[in-house]
Amino acid sequence: MLGLDMMNNANDMMNIFNQLKQNPMQVLSKKFNLPQNLNMNNPNDIIQHLLNTGQISQSQVNQVMQMRNNPMLQQLFNHK
C-alpha cells in the first residue's frame, strides 16, 4: 500500500513537472492565483501583485533583486 502511494505521488509530481515544462506561466498563475489580466511578460507586475496580496514580503523581493546583481549568478545564468 505504501508503495502504491509512493507511485501515485511520483506520478503527480511527474505530471506537475511536465506541465511546468510545457507551460510554466500557467502553472504559476494557478498556484499563486494570478489574475488573467496580469501582464505575464513583465516580472515586476507579477511581483507587485504578489506583494499586494501578501504572498511575498518586501525583504524577499529586495533579496532576490540584489541577487540578480551578483556577478557569480550572472555568470551562471549567462553560461547556460
Next chain:
Amino acid sequence: MAYNNGLPVGYPQYIPQQQYQYPAQMQAQPNQNFISVPSEEVARNYPVGPNNSVMFKDENTPYIYTKFMPPSPFASAVFEKYKLVRESESIQEPRKEVNAIDYTAEINKLWGEVNVLKEQMAKVSNDNKGTEDVGA
C-alpha cells in the same frame, strides 16, 4: 611542574597563525539598506508592497531615490529623488558680510534725542498745568 604542549604552564604559548580562508558569504556584502539600480527608471518601476518603502542608489549618477507605497491599494507610489553633494573637508569659517553697516551708534543717538524730547514734553505739560490753575 605542569606542562602544556611541552612548555611549562604559564609560559607564552606559540600559536601558529592559520591562513584563514573567508568563505564567500563573509565577503563584502552589498549594503542591504540601499538597492543598487542602473537608472532612475528602474527605481521607479521597482515593485514595492503596500506600506513599504525602499531606498535606491544610482550606480551611474550621484542620486539616491526613495519609493514609498501607501497602505491604500488605490494610492499612487511616492517617489523622491535626492542628489548627493560632496562637502569640502576643510573647515570653512562663517562668511562675514563685507558690506555690513553698523547702525548701533546711530540708533543710540536717536534714543538720546527721543529722551530729550520726552523731557521737554513733560516740562511743557507741567508748565501748561500751572497756567491752567492760574486761569481758574
